[in-house]
Amino acid sequence: MPPPALVLSGLAKAFDRPVVNGLDLTIDAGEFYALLGPNGAGKTTILRMVAGLLRPDAGAISVFGIDALADPVAAKRLMAWVSDEPMVYERLTPLEYLDFVAGLWQVEPARARAAAHDLVDWLGLGPHANELCGGFSKGMLQKVALAGALVHDPRLIILDEPLTGLDAGSARQVKDVLRARVASGVTVIMTTHILEVAERMAERIGVLSGGRLIAEGTLAELRERVGQQSTLEDIFLDLVARGNAAA
Numbered sequence: 001m002p003p004p005a006l007v008l009s010g011l012a013k014a015f016d017r018p019v020v021n022g023l024d025l026t027i028d029a030g031e032f033y034a035l036l037g038p039n040g041a042g043k044t045t046i047l048r049m050v051a052g053l054l055r056p057d058a059g060a061i062s063v064f065g066i067d068a069l070a071d072p073v074a075a076k077r078l079m080a081w082v083s084d085e086p087m088v089y090e091r092l093t094p095l096e097y098l099d100f101v102a103g104l105w106q107v108e109p110a111r112a113r114a115a116a117h118d119l120v121d122w123l124g125l126g127p128h129a130n131e132l133c134g135g136f137s138k139g140m141l142q143k144v145a146l147a148g149a150l151v152h153d154p155r156l157i158i159l160d161e162p163l164t165g166l167d168a169g170s171a172r173q174v175k176d177v178l179r180a181r182v183a184s185g186v187t188v189i190m191t192t193h194i195l196e197v198a199e200r201m202a203e204r205i206g207v208l209s210g211g212r213l214i215a216e217g218t219l220a221e222l223r224e225r226v227g228q229q230s231t232l233e234d235i236f237l238d239l240v241a242r243g244n245a246a247a
């Protein structure tokens with residue numbers, strides 16, 4: 001049995017109050033997993049800890065069997081992190097940026113160039129491949145940041161709100177790229193406020209509230225749990241309300 005892509009055990013983080021509260025979560029290799037939760041539920045905080053950008057107060061993070069807290073470099077080699085605020089060098093073109101990122105990851109140059117061209121084409125950035133990113137819209141920058149995250153062929157892709165702010169065509173391009181990666185065995189974890197995206201794309205959905213996972217499963221399993229409601233929005237609001245009542 002290959003190890004799961006991600007195992008979080010007893011993960012905890014407090015700022016002025018506890019934000020992540022003894023979270024246990026396992027995501028199998030090859031899954032497309034969506035993390036849902038109301039504003040402030042701790043989604044970004046969890047992803048930042050997994051990506052090694054924030055140190056947990058307690059708990060363990062295992063990425064394909066590697067202890068990410070003990071060996072963050074080895075864990076980071078296997079994953080990509082795409083923030084909801086894309087950071088791209090404005091004075092580089094998309095192809096220069098991808099070349100730079102591939103260099104950081106020591107991707108073999110010919111492979112890196114081929115991957116960069118593929119990504120630029122798939123994400124519809126072809127006509128802008130040689131323009132400076134400084135003049136790009138937020139959606140275009142999001143796509144460049146996503147391409148940068150994928151250029152080293154990560155096995156685990158972690159995305160925070162990857163579709164927010166994208167127009168329908170761009171959202172479709174990003175979804176297609178992610179679907180293709182999942183079809184080739186890559187694991188994707190993403191947060192989203194767009195319930196329809198979670199409903200259509202994710203194999204499993206985790207609902208977070210108050211720093212804990214209050215429900216998890218396929219859409220059909222979640223639906224079964226709350227009764228007869230039909231949309232994910234109904235299910236989500238019901239689960240969060242129950243979570244709040246229990247707390």
Ligand SMILES: Nc1ncnc2c1ncn2[C@@H]1O[C@H](COP(=O)(O)OP(=O)(O)OP(=O)(O)O)[C@@H](O)[C@H]1O
Nearest residue numbers: 015016019037038039040041042043044045046191
């Ligand atoms: N660096 C920080 N310092 C202090 N408080 C923080 C910090 N980062 C996050 N928080 C707080 O932690 C809580 C959870 O934030 P987080 O961004 O993880 O939530 P989220 O579920 O991603 O929310 P949203 O859906 O609004 O993006 C919030 O109350 C936020 O104010």
